Amino acid sequence: MAATSNSEIVEVRSGDDVVVVRQKVRDWAVTLGFRLVDQTRLVTAASELARNTLQYGGGGTATIEALSNGVKKGLRLTFEDKGPGIPDIGLALTDGYTTGGGLGLGLSGARRLCSEFEIVSRVGEGTRVTVARWT
Amino acid sequence: MERIPILKIGDHLLVSIQVDMHDRLALALQDDLTERIVKHHARGVLIDISALELVDSFIGRMLGNIAAMSRVLDAQTVVVGMRPAVAITLVELGISLPGVKTALNVEKGIELLRGAIQTQKPGDGSHQQL
Numbered sequence: 195m196a197a198t199s200n201s202e203i204v205e206v207r208s209g210d211d212v213v214v215v216r217q218k219v220r221d222w223a224v225t226l227g228f229r230l231v232d233q234t235r236l237v238t239a240a241s242e243l244a245r246n247t248l249q250y251g252g253g254g255t256a257t258i259e260a261l262s263n264g265v266k267k268g269l270r271l272t273f274e275d276k277g278p279g280i281p282d283i284g285l286a287l288t289d290g291y292t293t294g295g296g297l298g299l300g301l302s303g304a305r306r307l308c309s310e311f312e313i314v315s316r317v318g319e320g321t322r323v324t325v326a327r328w329t
Numbered sequence: 330m331e332r333i334p335i336l337k338i339g340d341h342l343l344v345s346i347q348v349d350m351h352d353r354l355a356l357a358l359q360d361d362l363t364e365r366i367v368k369h370h371a372r373g374v375l376i377d378i379s380a381l382e383l384v385d386s387f388i389g390r391m392l393g394n395i396a397a398m399s400r401v402l403d404a405q406t407v408v409v410g411m412r413p414a415v416a417i418t419l420v421e422l423g424i425s426l427p428g429v430k431t432a433l434n435v436e437k438g439i440e441l442l443r444g445a446i447q448t449q450k451p452g453d454g455s456h457q458q459l
Contacts, residue, residue: 209351213349213351220382230414231413231418234382234383235418235421237382238383238385238419241385241387242422245387289423296387296390299424302423303421303422303423304422307418307422
């Protein structure tokens with residue numbers, strides 16, 4: 195069982211906040227002892243998801259949580275917004291699908307970069323995306 | 330506003346990205362480079378990303394755009410110095426930088442640019458596959 199031992203919440207309201215999220219996730223990943231490639235995967239996934247929170251959700255929060263299951267350490271990232279929500283999650287997770295003029299790789303790419311991925315979205319209420327990786 | 334410096338060396342423009350780029354800064358670089366290519370009649374653009382700790386889809390798109398824009402302005406772009414962890418992550422993310430030439434370091438990048446410009450014949454209709 196994974197027990198949360200420590201966490202931090204970062205506001206995502208501007209492009210500069212996306213950079214802050216990246217830096218915080220990097221710091222946490224280094225502290226938890228992730229190897230360099232995994233640090234880079236986590237930071238890149240965080241960058242994609244934080245940008246989505248800003249661009250499609252109109253801003254929100256990023257929660258960074260350190261996990262431990264006794265053997266391994268983990269990092270869980272949760273991005274929440276109270277934006278318009280995603281009507282078709284399957285479509286949003288398709289490589290190359292975008293409504294924002296980007297490459298359409300943010301959500302699907304972030305999913306590939308993390309071992310755990312969950313998305314909950316309700317139209318008119320908002321979206322929550324959770325990803326995690328273990329050392 | 331914060332800007333990434335662009336150095337002119339002969340026919341080439343050299344950019345070394347040393348900061349964690351926010352999206353606006355990446356877009357500004359794209360615009361600045363396009364202007365400078367025309368202003369200096371540059372034939373080659375070398376972008377050093379050895380200090381970048383991540384290339385996400387936004388920065389990846391910017392690199393692709395710069396390569397495409399310089400190509401239509403008759404200049405070649407080479408991206409150099411990508412860190413191994415960044416390369417792995419970029420490919421897993423789903424980005425393969427189509428149409429962007431790469432080299433391991435600045436020296437090899439300049440060699441590549443010189444070679445590409447010398448062998449380019451007038452009216453040579455060859456295009457990089459997109």
